[in-house]
Amino acid sequence: MxxxxxxxxxxxxxxxxxxxxxxxxxxxxxxxxxxxxxxxxxxxxxxxxxxxxxxxxxPEVTKAVAEQAGRLVHSSTLYLNRPMVDLAERIAALSGIPDARVFFTTSGTEANDAALLLATTYRRSNQILAMRNSYHGRSFATVGITGNRSWSPTSLSPLQTLYVHGGVRTRGPYAALGDAEFTAACVADLRDMLGQVRGGAAALIAEPVQGVGGFTSPPDGLYGAFREVLDEHGILWIADEVQTGWGRTGDHFWGWQAHGQAGPPDLLTFAKGIGNGMSIGGVVGRAEVMNCLDANSISTFGGSPVTVAAGLANLTYLLEHDxxxxxxxxxxxxxxxxxxxxxxxxxxxxxxxxxxxxxxxxxxxxxxxxxxxxxxxxxxxxxxxxxxxxxxxxxxxxxxxxxxxxxxxxxxxxxxxxxxxxxxxxx
Known part of the structure; x- marks a missing residue:
């Protein structure tokens, strides 16, 4: 020892x-x-x-960090921040979400927490749909929607969470079905659930590939099929791209694009890889949803000049080198x-x-x-x-x-x- x-x-x-x-x-x-x-x-x-x-x-990232640290390490969101605006513009354009707005945080947990605040405020509902076997962070709110018992230390939550089938293809009651039948069964289960509960859910939050859950995923198209049901009820779709974003899955830049027949999500959360080790996360979403808060809000450390400088350099390298x-x-x-x-x-x-x-x-x-x-x-x-x-x-x-x-x-x-x-x- x-x-x-x-x-x-x-x-x-x-x-x-x-x-x-x-x-x-x-x-x-x-x-x-x-x-x-x-x-x-x-x-x-x-x-x-x-x-x-x-x-x-x-080298491109360490150079960007050193140069920005030599100029200004911190300012907060109370001041105009050129690197933050530069990176927000890049992410908004890459997100696939029309008229997108971006809010930066310091982690994936905080990004998902912010998305939950936005969705529940916009929909005036504290009811959240989440996937079984999911993981969304360690804050009080995100633990409350995590569907993985190993990472959920308390049953207390500010949210009412309903867990949906579909995130794990090869286990559970539908595992023996073919892909099309699996998707149809999960969609039918979602419809049945929404018909049984009181009130309107705020959002479905889902990882396109479940990270902590063991890199499990549904058949391509399942979340797009879910989206059609959600739209009937006005329920938002939050894509948790903390682990799947920025091209890691190879086939797509974002994980949601494997399910994109119904269009992009209303909110997309990101973190981890964009900073290449620097502490950065965020939410990008439709302006109508992102602008729904009617109280003051800032972030002391979200969008820090140093971290977003790292993010810009890292994203540029990633895109230029395919x-x-x-x-x-x-x-x-x-x-x-x-x-x-x-x-x-x-x-x-x-x-x-x-x-x-x-x-x-x-x-x-x-x-x-x-x-x-x-x-x-x-x-x-x-x-x-x-x-x-x-x-x-x-x-x-x-x-x-x-x-x-x-x-x-x-x-x-x-x-x-x-x-x-x-x-x-x-x-």
Whole structure:
């Protein structure tokens, strides 16, 4: 046990989770690699929870941060802020939402909290539809709409939450259906639910690919089909793109675009990757909804000149280097490689995902029962091999989460797959 770990436990709460039996202290990074305090190098397949989106120590981002910090670190939203306006213009144009407005926050939790405030105020309802197995943050309001028991420490909430089927394709009562039948069953369930409850819900909030839930997703088009039902009732659609945004899924720039037959969402939340490690998030949405608050509101740290300067530089790099295309190409190769590796492993139930957002679900061999102990052992074995992964899952933390920076090369994908193969065979 390191001295730093002893100090950590003495001053930080017990519920602040750490990976690994012997927790690792990361000291620096470059590209897709990080180093620990002992000088050991790791291939990073988790990016600080999908947050180091382009690369560690990306020169374009570090230069933008240093230059802005040398001019002005902070001002708050009470003053005009040129970098904030510049980034808001870029995000509004990229969102696909007509006449969009943007509000910046410091995290995904705060972004989702702001979206809930806007939706409930606009609709004058505290009723929220959320997906089973979902995760939306750690604030009081976002915990109240999180459909994943492992990340919901209290049943108390300022909101009335109704949980909807559909976020998990291969588990639950409709898992045996084909894609079209699965979607039809979920839509019918949604219609039935809305016909049974009193009042009008404010919004449905949904992750296009559930992050903490283990990189699960419905068939393409499900949320678009939901949208048609929601529109009949005037219910808003909030797309939680905190983990899926900016091209990570490869096929689309935003996750909602896989379900876009009914048009863009009313509100879209973002965070994590846009700052490449800087603390930034936000909401972009229709002006009518975004402008609905009739009381004063500001953000002390949202839209900080330094963080939005990082976001601008990072977004520019991502677009100029077609990292969405790289996620599609390299991610496609990686997922097929992992499926080939896992095909004969009875401990692996499923390899799923799209782009550079891949989940490997582990079960007790011969059963459909989640195996969190195997996932923990695989995480440790991968670290010993020089690979950092994440964990997640709805029934338990039995899914290995793979989400490297979007600049991942084919050679690095092969290297990571080989390390993971050895880790899985060691179980």
């Amino acid at each position: 390191t001295d730093l770990y002893t100090r950590h436990k003495a001053v930080l709460p017990d519920w602040l989770a750490l990976y690994y039996a012997d927790p690792v202290e990361l000291t620096h990074g470059e590209g897709r690699h990080v180093w620990d305090a002992a000088g050991r190098r790791y291939l990073d397949f988790f990016g600080g929870i999908l947050t180091t989106m382009t690369a560690h120590a990306l 990292l969405q295309g790289n996620a599609r190409r390299v991610g496609g190769l990686l997922i097929e490689r992992l499926r080939a590796i896992c095909a004969q492993l009875p401990a692996v139930r499923e390899v799923r995902g799209r782009g550079l957002m891949i989940g490997v679900e582990l079960v007790r061999p011969g059963t459909d029962e989640a195996d969190p102990e195997a996932a923990a052992a695989a995480l440790e074995a991968a670290r010993e091999g020089g690979l950092l992964l994440g964990k997640g899952g709805g029934h338990s933390t039995s899914v290995l989460r793979i989400a490297p920076p979007l600049t991942l090369t084919v050679a690095e994908a092969e290297e990571g797959a080989a390390i993971l193969e050895r880790a899985l065979h060691s179980l």
